[in-house]
Amino acid sequence: xxxxxxxxxxxxxxxxxxxxxxxxxxxxxxxxxxxxxxxxxxxxxxxxxxxxxxxxxxxxxxxxxxxxxxxxxxxxxxxxxxxxxxxxxxxxxxxxxxxxxxxxxxxxxxxxxxxxxxxxxxxxxxxxxxxxxxxxxxxxxxxxxxxxxxxxxxxxxxxxxxxxxxxxxxxxxxxxxxxxxxxxxxxxxxxxxxxxxxxxxxxxxxxxxxxxxxxxxxxxxxxxxxxxxxxxxxxxxxxxxxxxxxxxxxxxxxxxxxxxxxxxxxxxxxxxxxxxxxxxxxxxxxxxxxxxxxxxxxxxxxxxxxxxxxxxxxxxxxxxxxxxxxxxxxxxxxxxxxxxxxxxxxxxxxxxxxxxxxxxxxxxxxxxxxxxxxxxxxxxxxxxxxxx
Amino acid sequence: xxxxxxxxxxxxxxxxxxxxxxxxxxxxxxxxxxxxxxxxxxxxxxxxxxxxxxxxxxxxxxxxxxxxxxxxxxxxxxxxxxxxxxxxxxxxxxxxxxxxxxxxxxxxxxxxxxxxxxxxxxxxxxxxxxxxxxxxxxxxxxxxxxxxxxxxxxxxxxxxxxxxxxxxxxxxxxxxxxxxxxxxxxxxxxxxxxxxxxxxxxxxxxxxxxxxxxxxxxxxxxxxxxxxxxxxxxxxxxxxxxxxxxxxxxxxxxxxxxxxxxxxxxxxxxxxxxxxxxxxxxxxxxxxxxxxxxxxxxxxxxxxxxxxxxxxxxxxxxxxxxxxxxxxxxxxxxxxxxxxxxxxxxxxxxxxxxxxxxxxxxxxxxxxxxxxxxxxxxxxxxxxxxxx
Numbered sequence: 001x002x003x004x005x006x007x008x009x010x011x012x013x014x015x016x017x018x019x020x021x022x023x024x025x026x027x028x029x030x031x032x033x034x035x036x037x038x039x040x041x042x043x044x045x046x047x048x049x050x051x052x053x054x055x056x057x058x059x060x061x062x063x064x065x066x067x068x069x070x071x072x073x074x075x076x077x078x079x080x081x082x083x084x085x086x087x088x089x090x091x092x093x094x095x096x097x098x099x100x101x102x103x104x105x106x107x108x109x110x111x112x113x114x115x116x117x118x119x120x121x122x123x124x125x126x127x128x129x130x131x132x133x134x135x136x137x138x139x140x141x142x143x144x145x146x147x148x149x150x151x152x153x154x155x156x157x158x159x160x161x162x163x164x165x166x167x168x169x170x171x172x173x174x175x176x177x178x179x180x181x182x183x184x185x186x187x188x189x190x191x192x193x194x195x196x197x198x199x200x201x202x203x204x205x206x207x208x209x210x211x212x213x214x215x216x217x218x219x220x221x222x223x224x225x226x227x228x229x230x231x232x233x234x235x236x237x238x239x240x241x242x243x244x245x246x247x248x249x250x251x252x253x254x255x256x257x258x259x260x261x262x263x264x265x266x267x268x269x270x271x272x273x274x275x276x277x278x279x280x281x282x283x284x285x286x287x288x289x290x291x292x293x294x295x296x297x298x299x300x301x302x303x304x305x306x307x308x309x310x311x312x313x314x315x316x317x318x319x320x321x322x323x324x325x326x327x328x329x330x331x332x333x334x335x336x337x338x339x340x341x342x343x344x345x346x347x348x349x350x351x352x353x354x355x356x357x358x359x360x361x362x363x364x365x366x367x368x369x370x371x372x373x374x375x376x377x378x379x380x381x382x383x384x385x386x387x388x
Numbered sequence: 389x390x391x392x393x394x395x396x397x398x399x400x401x402x403x404x405x406x407x408x409x410x411x412x413x414x415x416x417x418x419x420x421x422x423x424x425x426x427x428x429x430x431x432x433x434x435x436x437x438x439x440x441x442x443x444x445x446x447x448x449x450x451x452x453x454x455x456x457x458x459x460x461x462x463x464x465x466x467x468x469x470x471x472x473x474x475x476x477x478x479x480x481x482x483x484x485x486x487x488x489x490x491x492x493x494x495x496x497x498x499x500x501x502x503x504x505x506x507x508x509x510x511x512x513x514x515x516x517x518x519x520x521x522x523x524x525x526x527x528x529x530x531x532x533x534x535x536x537x538x539x540x541x542x543x544x545x546x547x548x549x550x551x552x553x554x555x556x557x558x559x560x561x562x563x564x565x566x567x568x569x570x571x572x573x574x575x576x577x578x579x580x581x582x583x584x585x586x587x588x589x590x591x592x593x594x595x596x597x598x599x600x601x602x603x604x605x606x607x608x609x610x611x612x613x614x615x616x617x618x619x620x621x622x623x624x625x626x627x628x629x630x631x632x633x634x635x636x637x638x639x640x641x642x643x644x645x646x647x648x649x650x651x652x653x654x655x656x657x658x659x660x661x662x663x664x665x666x667x668x669x670x671x672x673x674x675x676x677x678x679x680x681x682x683x684x685x686x687x688x689x690x691x692x693x694x695x696x697x698x699x700x701x702x703x704x705x706x707x708x709x710x711x712x713x714x715x716x717x718x719x720x721x722x723x724x725x726x727x728x729x730x731x732x733x734x735x736x737x738x739x740x741x742x743x744x745x746x747x748x749x750x751x752x753x754x755x756x757x758x759x760x761x762x763x764x765x766x767x768x769x770x771x772x773x774x775x776x
Binding site for chain 1: 534543544591603605607612613614615616617618619620621622623624625626627628629636637638639641689693694696697698700701702703704705730731732733734735737
């Protein structure tokens with residue numbers, strides 16, 4: 001109970017920006033006295049700081065204002081892409097404090113080698129964070145593959161060539177650092193949910209594309225994981241049932257018509273090199289390349305067919321385009337939009353089409369914020385370490 | 389709190405069959421004394437009855453056994469089909485006590501006339517129930533169309549030709565009888581969930597077909613309604629995106645390839661008459677009609693494509709075939725199964741294919757049980773009326 005109230009007080013300060021004890025009390029529906037006790041505890045634990053008297057011009061008696069610390073616990077987010085590794089540290093305020101990206105040829109790679117390299121980057125990030133007065137509370141890792149529910153096992157990541165990979169066993173980490181692993185589209189969707197404003201939808205599908213196409217479904221503000229953790233495989237929804245063979249074993253999967261490789265192939269361009277594809281596509285499209293324009297329109301149509309199926313099944317309020325799709329939206333959206341409008345069966349139920357606020361960074365930021373939220377959800381545990 | 393405990397005690401007796409106070413106490417984790425108080429209250433309210441001493445051969449001191457009453461509150465379930473109206477009454481034990489079906493030409497019908505006729509059937513059912521010592525606690529109505537969430541408004545029922553129909557305003561009911569309205573596939577799925585045994589899946593899609601194809605999705609034991617109540621429109625998942633036009637405005641929707649009309653059309657048979665189609669299909673298939681066999685295989689393939697999309701999006705453990713599909717399963721399943729197996733992207737995630745336990749009766753029974761469960765969820769309210 002105390003843990004829950006500490007957590008609510010911390011979220012209240014996060015939601016309001018600098019806040020008085022009175023406004024925290026109003027926000028969480030406890031007495032001012034009860035909130036003062038909670039706040040004192042959070043101050044002692046070094047999770048909140050006092051900013052001094054309230055801002056001039058505020059109404060009523062000036063009170064000392066509270067803010068989240070810019071020191072203490074932070075969340076480490078990491079992402080394994082097909083062509084790069086990225087690690088960042090986000091503090092309790094949600095500010096990215098350190099960030100490192102290195103190019104990496106992770107396609108058809110050896111998981112042990114990739115994870116050893118990632119471990120070095122994490123260690124570097126932890127050192128950088130330490131210099132800023134930050135102490136990592138946990139690491140969350142986004143991978144382009146299926147992750148078994150409540151585990152750190154990557155069951156399959158076709159674009160890395162990984163199968164049944166136990167991340168926890170292969171990733172060297174500072175002693176005791178908690179690790180969570182999830183699909184990159186899931187973290188991307190969570191970033192939208194967590195970083196969006198109050199008007200952001202709570203029933204949506206988040207679509208992201210790099211080499212493959214990932215999807216993540218949020219229903220009534222909760223990420224849908226599915227029975228085994230494999231929900232959201234939008235890339236393997238059939239859009240041309242008799243069409244092109246897919247490595248998944250199916251035929252005519254969306255990924256075969258709207259993945260980056262597929263678009264490059266459709267435009268008659270080389271598609272073997274995984275680096276800089278989105279750049280190529282976007283640059284050429286901006287330059288008015290007709291073949292690329294056509295290929296992207298075709299991809300938009302395929303996305304619209306698959307998403308119409310999802311919308312008819314799930315009655316979603318919005319489709320959020322993330323990953324590299326965010327950059328390509330101007331060319332994809334017209335055909336995508338017209339398919340969705342024509343194929344949504346329920347009246348007045350055509351979903352809004354939105355661009356991911358976090359853009360390409362959704363999976364990384366979603367991961368880092370997941371680690372930060374673990375602190376919010378159990379403040380004592382992370383504050384105690386500081387005061388010990 | 390008292391209401392919740394009365395409800396739990398009632399569900400415990402329902403789950404166990406005749407039960408002693410001790411076993412109810414063990415089941416819900418309260419003391420025997422607390423349970424005795426609850427049980428006495430439920431006995432006084434006429435919701436439970438005492439069966440006398442425990443069955444011979446039971447272990448320990450014989451105690452009086454408790455059972456749900458076969459009198460008192462009952463749930464009325466009703467279903468509007470394209471070619472018939474059905475009403476039934478189910479008692480607290482889950483036994484169907486009265487049932488009336490009348491043929492009716494409800495296609496492109498006047499809602500007021502259909503609902504007036506249904507009102508007569510309900511009144512008759514209430515009289516029949518009364519003769520059995522049963523008192524209707526509520527009416528739940530299954531309709532083949534989209535129902536706005538938490539309302540009694542049928543937004544669209546293409547096969548009835550209804551649009552924005554306010555059922556509550558048009559259906560004459562005995563004074564004070566609570567009414568709920570929902571999509572027939574939703575009630576069919578709830579019937580599977582409620583009537584199944586402990587091994588029944590809790591993550592599944594329930595597919596039902598009459599003229600149209602309905603779907604309902606259950607995730608982690610909860611029916612998914614969607615933002616507006618329109619989730620589960622499996623019939624409008626695109627399976628041949630450039631294919632046949634659908635009245636929904638789309639093209640190549642599943643319904644155009646696996647609905648009853650579509651199958652009859654594919655077999656070169658007349659398909660205008662909505663009566664007895666499933667009979668025709670099943671009878672001819674049994675007789676070895678090659679054209680029907682081919683048409684049903686094609687329908688199975690189309691179902692497999694749409695369901696593979698749903699499984700890849702939602703990571704479901706099972707597909708449950710209900711409605712008339714249950715009878716046609718022997719001809720549909722082989723092609724359906726092979727599509728699902730080939731197109732399920734996640735490893736070892738091919739869902740089980742099950743036939744609905746309630747068969748054609750799912751929507752009707754789901755509706756009646758929904759009305760019965762309203763009594764279980766708030767026993768005081770319904771018991772009080774009896775003792776007043």
